[in-house]
Each structure stands twice: as structure tokens, then as C-alpha cells.
Amino acid sequence: MIAEAGLAALWLAAALAGLQLALAFGLGGEKGRSVSTIRGVALAQGLLTLLAFGALISVFLNSDMSVLLVAENSHSEKPWLYKFAGAWGNHEGSMLLWVAVLALSGAVVALFERRLDDRTLGATLGAQAALALGFFAFLLFASNPFERLDPAPIDGRGLNPLLQDPGLAFHPPTLYLGYVGLSVAFSLAVGGLIRGNFGSAIARAMRPWVLAAWVLLTLGITAGSYWAYYELGWGGWWFWDPVENASLMPWLAATALLHSVNVLAARDGLRAWTMMLALIAFSMSMVGTFLVRSGILTSVHSFAVDPTRGTFILALLAIYIGGALILFALRIAHVKEGAPFELVSREGGLVANNLILSVILGIVFVGTLYPLIAEALSGEKLSVGPPYFDSVASPMALVLAALMMIAPQLKWRRDAAPILPRLAPGLLVAVAALAATFILTPNIGMLPRLGLAIGAGLLPASLLPLFGRSLRRTPLSIWGMAIAHLGVAVAILGMASDSAFTEEKLAAARPGETVSVGPWLVEFRQVMPVAGPNWTALEAELRASKGSGAVVLNPQSRYFPSPPTTTNEAAIDTSWNGQLYAVLGERDEQGRWQLRLWWKPFVTLIWLGGILIALGGAIALVGRMVRERRQRIRGEEAFL
């Protein structure tokens, strides 16, 4: 019954999306009166979609094996959390989650958006409904999550063990919230383009959505990177895998948008560019979803390969992105240039930021799709790997980081004061760090060396915008910016340190033997069988010490019977200055076990930096919302 109720709610929501679209662009959409109707429809559509998603979670929690999706992806003996997360750990469920977030975002816009005029708001909600309608159709016709299975099996097949991890239970929803949050920026840009409204009101309406989506994308990518790091057992934290790139591309576009939307909101500049970025950011989300969902690019993550579904999403993507880009090309000629500015100014810095981010986005986009295009044109098979991305994207990222040392301190419009005094603290630290790397570690590569120098210089430079202000009266958004930029510095230091100083040891050892890696002496004591709720494992006991004291590491080689899969669970010991990372491999015929050990100095800074970046974004978001609320109340008081 619950499954049927969920399906009915989904159909009803789809019908409401159709109605919302018709109201927005057809039946009296020009009149202000109908906007309140559209608001109501959008709200109802959001709630019904939420209901459908609730129904899916309910059938998973109850292990209702008569639902095909549950039978294929769940198991009655699975821990509670994974039954719950299993609802979106599969194609249909994750698409329903995607649509639920899309519809709910539309509902939130309908409920709370007060900055826009009725015509623009109506067109925005119409655009949001058009997006939702296509994805409802995709769910109902090509990916029905509520399909029944008759007769029902006695038990289900289980969830991919790699996904049975608390971190991963919440990684996809976080990313999806980020992806789909960008849909509102897209719809606002479309609404603005349709109604000829490109002013700062659009930017102010867009800003909280971009910030929130960006914070969630940052968290999602950071978590995903850490998951790949400890779960795949390869010791790396980023693999330039197509699925990783699929989440990085919207993030890069959103980062650029986040900065340009501020120029539009504060200075009414960069109008056309901001609209373009708003379209591109969500386009990248759809491209990302498509790449992941169609399984079209070979990837360690490859989920589902299904040409029908792939074609369906491709058609949606071509219609939405193509339509929006045509609208942009036709309308943008009518946009008046925004407020002028000089090259050396806050705007100039932000334009440079946007250009560099766009170039990095282009590099990742081309690198991700090049194998496909090359094969289509010449039949030649190749893969584009880390050497390309590292050598092309990393220098650009470092240039961007260097720009971050000065740009936030520039004044709006024009800045005639000398630059050097403001640049000095960061520059001095960077030069000192560079000299230190030459003296202390002469043999590291050029990129990590520059990364260490620029990362170190950015530490003080990112905090400079806070100086010379009364800290108590500094707006939260400035605090947020400083913290986010500090996070970038911290993350760069982590990445540079990891690539410069990591030590790796591959050993075949018998119990009782000792292996050394970095400052650690690792004694391989024994291998014992252990059992978990739905797995059995061989677990090694490693006793690692450096001088005094010792830690025990227990890497496992885990076997899941349902579905039959073996995974390597790395054991990681985190100390203030790095991580010791151990993986247990196979046993050879002479009774030696493969051990892979890494000592990774300061690698944790990568994810700490990611968290700081997200925290900065969250602080800025709260600051913006509090300030707007205050201004609105003040405005209403003045009106009274």
C-alpha cells in the first residue's frame, strides 16, 4: 500500500508541476494575482514529492521485499542505518531524492522569496517546474522506484558493501542537495532572462542558494574524498575519476558564481557573466548526474549502465541546457553593461578569479570527456589520468591561490593605493617558506614546493581583510570569506605536503617481522579472523611505534556474503603531524602477507581545509540572511 501511495503522490506532483508551468507562462501568468496561485502549487508539489520520498524510505525500513527496488538493493539483516541509506544507494532511489530536493527547493523559493517582483518570480517558478516535470517523467517512465515484484522473494540481495559505510550513507544526499540547490540559481537566471530583469535583485535572491549549495558541495566533495581515501585502500585522496570530476565541475562553476554574484549584488556589475555562470553551474550538475547515472565513462564508481536511461537524461539535459543557452544568446544582447570598474579593483580581482576558475573548469571538462571524443573521432582508445590534470590544473590553482593573497583587500571600483604594503605579510611568509623548502628538503618536486610556499603565504594573507577593523562590528560575511580562504590555504598545504613527503612501503611480511616506514617501526604481530554484523574478515594486528609509545592498527580484508564481495578496510592512525595508513593484502604461498604502509605527513590538512572552506561559506550565509532580515524589518518599519 505504501508503495502505491508513494507512486500516486509522484504522479500527482508531476501533474502539479505541469500546472505550475502552465500557470507561469500561459494562463494569466502576467498578472500579479496568479503568482500567489503558483506559490501554492509549488508548495503542494514539493510536499507531495517529499511524501513520495518518505514512502520509499518506509518500504526500505520495513524491508518490503515485494518492492523490486528493495529486493534488489536491501537485505533484512542489514543494520538499520544502511536500510535507511539503502533508499538512495541505488539508481531509482537516488533519482527520487534528486527530484525531491528539486521540488522542495521550488517550494522554499515560493514560500520565502520576497525580493523579486511578481513577474520574475512567476517565471522563475515556471522554470523550476519545467525542470521538475522532465525529471518526474524520467522517474515515472524510466526509473519507477515503486515497482512491485511478484512473487516477492524471501530476502533481498543486499547493498554494495563499499557503500555500507556511515560516511557514505550521507555523502550522496549532501552532494545532491548541493547539485540541486544550484537549480534555483538556474531558474532565477532563466526567469530573469525571460522577463528582462538582470539587476541586483536577482543576484540577492540567488546568493543564499548559491552559498548553501556551494557549502554542501564542498562538504560532499570533502567527505567523498576522505571516503575514497580510507575505503578504497589506495592511499590516494583524489583520483581524477570521472565521477569525482562530475562533482568537482559544478563546484568550480559554483565557486566562480559565488564570487561574481557578489559583484552583481553589491555593485550591479558583471551582469551577463553572472547569468551565464548561473546557467553553467546547474548545467554542470546535470552533466554530473548524467555521467554518474548513465555509467557512460568507465570509472571506479561506475554505478548503472543503461542506454535507455542514459538517452532519457541526455535528452532532458540537451533540452534544458540548450534552451537556456539559446535564451541567453538571444536576450543578453539587450543587457546594458553594469557599473564600470578599473583593472586594479575588487571587481578586477573577482574577474580574474572567475577567469581562472573557468579555465580550470574547462581543463577538467575537456580531460573528462576527451577519451570519449577521441574515440568517437578516430576510434583510438585512451584514458586521461592524473598526470594531465595534475600538471595542468594544479599550476592554475596555485595562480588562483596567489591572487587570493591580494584581491580580497582591494577596494571596489578602483584602487589607487600602493599594493605592496598590503601584500607584504603574505609575500614574506611565502618567500620564507620557499627558502625553507630549499634548505630543508631540496629534493621535492617544483609543484609541491610552490604549493607549500603559496599555502604558507596565504595563511596570514587570508586573515588580512580582518585587520584594521573592529572585529566585533565586522560583518559575518567578511569573517566567512576570511575563514574560507584560510581553509584554501590549509588544504593546499595538506595537498603539497602529501605529494612532497609521503613515504610508501610495500612489504611481504610474516607475523613477527618488523617493517619501517617514515618515522614508524611497524611490528606485524598476527592475523586473526573476526566477524561483523554481515561480514567476516581477516584482521591483522600491527603495533606501530616511533621511539616511545605505540599504537595498534587493525587493517582488515573483509568478506561480504551478500552480494559476495571482498573489500580492504584500511587502518589509519591519525596524529597531529600526519597519518599512518595500513592495508592488509593477500597471503602468498610461503605464508607471507602483503602489507602496504604509508606515512603521510599533514595529509589531514586537506580535509580540515575543506571543512574550513565549508564553515566559512556557512558563516557568510548566516551573515547574509541575518543582515537581509534586519534590513527588511527596518524597511517595513520605515514604510509604516
Added chain:
Amino acid sequence: MSRLLRFLPLLVLATFVVAVAWRLSRPADEEIRSQLIGQPVPAFALAPALPGRPSLASSDLTSGQPRMINVFASWCVPCIAEAPLLMELKRQGVAIDAVAVRDRPEDVAAFLSRHGDPFDRIGADPESKVQLALGSSGVPESFIVDGRGIIRYQHMGPIEPDDLPVIMREWEAAK
């Protein structure tokens, strides 16, 4: 904003959609084939993998008779599974040479004494240079080279019992 710039994103989108639609209509062939089939073996001369055993050079492959090259390593588990089948091929008259990838002489010797030694010549390829030059993407892989030194056939992964008829057919064809 110039007209070209305004329509550039559309052009990028069109390229993307066409490339992806092409892939959707033609599912990927996951195997990586050597570009060298039908081509002469690239020139190489390897050091012997075992002291006292003849080593392998590309000039050894133009003797007028076909030869099989087996790319293997003592550290490779599927190579163990493959070993008895190589012995069987040798029994059926296939002349086999080997390239030992990233290996040590004592390990190679131990591997051969344990799992059988069907090889006439064994070259050591400590940096995978010859392996890559042959267009091989992993171990084990086997190539059949005809008497003029032209690569005729590539077998990826361990040879399994089902593969023997195909390999024998290719071997006869290369004569």
C-alpha cells in the same frame, strides 16, 4: 558581447551531446587492443632474466618460424594459473619466449622451478619498457609473432583451457 562568444556555450553543448549520443548508441568495447597487430615487433634487446639462459631480442623473432611471446611476472597470480597451459602449448609444438616484467632473477627462477618452464628465451624487462612497446596493458599477455616478425595475435589475461583452440588456430595461421 560578441555573437561568437554568445553562441560558444551552445557549441560546446552540441559537441558534448553528439559525443555522448554516439557512445550511448555504441556501447564501449572494454578491451584495450594493441595497436600493433599487423605491425612488426618494435626493436628491442633485453638482458637475460636468468643468468646462463638466452635472453630475448626482436631480432630473435625473424627466424622464419612463428613464435609466441608471453609477458609474465613471478609476482603475478594469474600467471600461476596460466603456467600449466603454456606447458600444454609447448607440448603441442608452440615455441614460446618470455618477457619477465619488473622481476628479480631469483624470483623468476623460483617461479619456473615451481610452475614449469616452457620458455626458450627469457628477457628481463625491469621497467616495463618492452611491455609497453608491445602495447600490452598488463600481465599476463601473450603475442603470436610470425616468421617475419609481424605481430599476428594478442591474448590478454591468463590463457584458459577454452582459449587453446583459438590460440592453436592463430598459431597455424601464422606459419
